Amino acid sequence: MESRFNWYSQLMVVFGIFVLVYSAYMVLSALISLQGGHSEEAYYSLMLGSIGIALASSSLLLMRRRALQLKPPPEVFTVIKCLKCGFRLVRHFQAGDYVNSEVGQCQQCSGRMLITSIYAESEGRGGT
Amino acid sequence: MAISTALQKGLLGFGEGGSLSTIVSILMYLTFFIFILFGQRIQLRMMLWEIDGFLKRLDAMRGEARKKSIEMIKEVGKPKEDPTPHVDSLLEQFLIMPVDLDPAGIVWKIDHLLDVRDMKFKDDIRRIAPEASEAQINNLENLVEASLALNTIFRIVRHFYLLGKRTSSFYIILQLQMILPLIMQEAEALMGATKAFALGQPIGDGIGPLVVSKLMLGREKRKIEKDMVMGETSIEGRRVIALKAEGPGGNVGKPGDAIRKIIEELGGRVSGIIMVDAALKFEGERSGEISSGIGAAIGGIGTERFKIEEEASKFKIPLYAIAIKESIIDAITPMKREISESADKAIEAIRRLILDRTKEGDTVIVAGIGNTIGIGQ
Numbered sequence: 001m002e003s004r005f006n007w008y009s010q011l012m013v014v015f016g017i018f019v020l021v022y023s024a025y026m027v028l029s030a031l032i033s034l035q036g037g038h039s040e041e042a043y044y045s046l047m048l049g050s051i052g053i054a055l056a057s058s059s060l061l062l063m064r065r066r067a068l069q070l071k072p073p074p075e076v077f078t079v080i081k082c083l084k085c086g087f088r089l090v091r092h093f094q095a096g097d098y099v100n101s102e103v104g105q106c107q108q109c110s111g112r113m114l115i116t117s118i119y120a121e122s123e124g125r126g127g128t
Numbered sequence: 129m130a131i132s133t134a135l136q137k138g139l140l141g142f143g144e145g146g147s148l149s150t151i152v153s154i155l156m157y158l159t160f161f162i163f164i165l166f167g168q169r170i171q172l173r174m175m176l177w178e179i180d181g182f183l184k185r186l187d188a189m190r191g192e193a194r195k196k197s198i199e200m201i202k203e204v205g206k207p208k209e210d211p212t213p214h215v216d217s218l219l220e221q222f223l224i225m226p227v228d229l230d231p232a233g234i235v236w237k238i239d240h241l242l243d244v245r246d247m248k249f250k251d252d253i254r255r256i257a258p259e260a261s262e263a264q265i266n267n268l269e270n271l272v273e274a275s276l277a278l279n280t281i282f283r284i285v286r287h288f289y290l291l292g293k294r295t296s297s298f299y300i301i302l303q304l305q306m307i308l309p310l311i312m313q314e315a316e317a318l319m320g321a322t323k324a325f326a327l328g329q330p331i332g333d334g335i336g337p338l339v340v341s342k343l344m345l346g347r348e349k350r351k352i353e354k355d356m357v358m359g360e361t362s363i364e365g366r367r368v369i370a371l372k373a374e375g376p377g378g379n380v381g382k383p384g385d386a387i388r389k390i391i392e393e394l395g396g397r398v399s400g401i402i403m404v405d406a407a408l409k410f411e412g413e414r415s416g417e418i419s420s421g422i423g424a425a426i427g428g429i430g431t432e433r434f435k436i437e438e439e440a441s442k443f444k445i446p447l448y449a450i451a452i453k454e455s456i457i458d459a460i461t462p463m464k465r466e467i468s469e470s471a472d473k474a475i476e477a478i479r480r481l482i483l484d485r486t487k488e489g490d491t492v493i494v495a496g497i498g499n500t501i502g503i504g505q
Contacts (some may be wrong), residue, residue, distance in 0.1 A: 040149065044149075044152070073320070073323070074462065074464075076327075076329055076462050093327070093329060095327055095328070096328070097328075097502070098328065098330075098375065098376035098502045098503060098504050099330060099338060099341060099375075099376070099502060099503040099504055100341055100345060100375075100376075100503065100504035100505060101376070101504055117338075117468050117469075117471075118329060118330050118462075118463065118468070118502055119330075119462070119463050119464060119465040119467075119468040119469075120329075120461070120462035120463060120464055120465070121464070121465045
């Protein structure tokens with residue numbers, strides 16, 4: 001379903017860009033016609049070109065907004081802290097993790113390590 | 129330029145005695161009359177089309193949540209027979225609220241019905257997931273409840289959609305279309321919640337229990353009332369009784385009963401009750417902001433708040449509230465970093481409140497309200 005949506009979206013974007021380019025071309029040719037004294041021709045081209053630009057822009061902006069909404073779900077991290085020396089470790093959440101559970105010994109001082117926090121963060125903002 | 133002229137002459141008919149102008153005029157008049165005669169019907173069709181899209185998404189969501197519930201029950205509970213028919217039956221479960229023609233005593237009736245519902249739901253899960261631990265049963269219960277909520281949302285939306293379509297009622301469809309973005313937001317949040325419940329991750333609503341778990345860390349704890357634990361600590365010479373739902377399984381407990389029991393055990397000698405809970409933020413506010421106020425900070429149907437208010441007013445105990453702001457989506461999806469980091473600020477707010485409003489030797493109850501999934505004590 002996801003790949004079908006992507007294919008459809010891409011097709012819509014290509015079509016939107018085509019309409020936008022053609023509409024811009026019509027506006028340009030309207031201006032040329034106006035200079036050449038063909039006012040009726042120019043007004044219709046200008047009207048159709050403007051409508052085309054408006055519709056294509058709104059469609060492309062809508063597609064962009066939808067694409068932004070389809071961001072990947074945030075990742076969940078587990079923060080583990082040594083109760084003795086305060087050494088802090090952040091890793092991806094693993095099944096069975098819960099806040100205040102003990103998870104082995106500290107690499108630095110062999111003290112007790114405790115999960116102090118579990119939080120979700122969007123990709124690229126995690127870290128140690 | 130040559131291509132342009134050719135296109136305009138060929139496709140649009142420019143330069144042939146104004147024939148295009150006539151066509152456009154006729155089209156404009158035609159459109160005008162069509163919109164006068166069938167405007168509302170066209171609008172109705174467009175709205176139905178839009179709602180149909182939302183409905184398809186809702187259907188996919190409830191299907192996915194149901195699938196996830198069945199998979200988790202099979203994985204964790206290792207049932208001997210296929211749990212699908214039992215899960216389907218649970219997804220259709222309902223609660224009939226007591227009659228409110230004579231509202232006196234209705235809180236206890238609701239409380240009783242909620243207890244029965246909770247007990248039955250848990251027993252049903254236990255039966256279809258025999259190998260699951262108590263914490264896993266709580267998580268599975270939360271997961272099935274989220275699936276049930278999605279199923280109910282879908283059924284209600286479909287009901288009004290079909291009703292509006294059958295009767296061609298513009299106003300039913302209009303109301304549905306207006307409210308659907310908010311419904312979809314809630315449904316998306318419930319989808320996020322199913323993942324958190326399946327994996328046992330803390331959710332935004334768990335900030336209250338998280339704050340209290342930090343207060344009771346390393347202290348002796350004991351179980352008090354149904355699914356509630358308490359631990360004692362001291363802040364600036366005040367005795368602090370910290371209270372939360374028993375974790376790490378998904379659980380909200382019965383804070384009202386627990387607070388009442390503690391107050392009765394202490395003979396009413398409590399100088400204050402501080403309730404820490406997640407509160408819905410307004411649009412434009414930041415998640416994780418803290419604000420304090422007066423009253424019982426607890427959501428839900430209202431029975432637990434009623435019990436706390438009753439007890440507090442009976443013994444004239446001040447009720448203080450510390451709210452951690454978050455959106456409805458934040459509340460039921462995995463806890464965001466900014467919300468998790470607000471726990472320390474909430475503890476500081478509690479400390480300040482205790483210093484300002486009580487004196488040394490006093491006893492204060494601090495209750496962390498919310499779902500304690502993924503948060504131990």
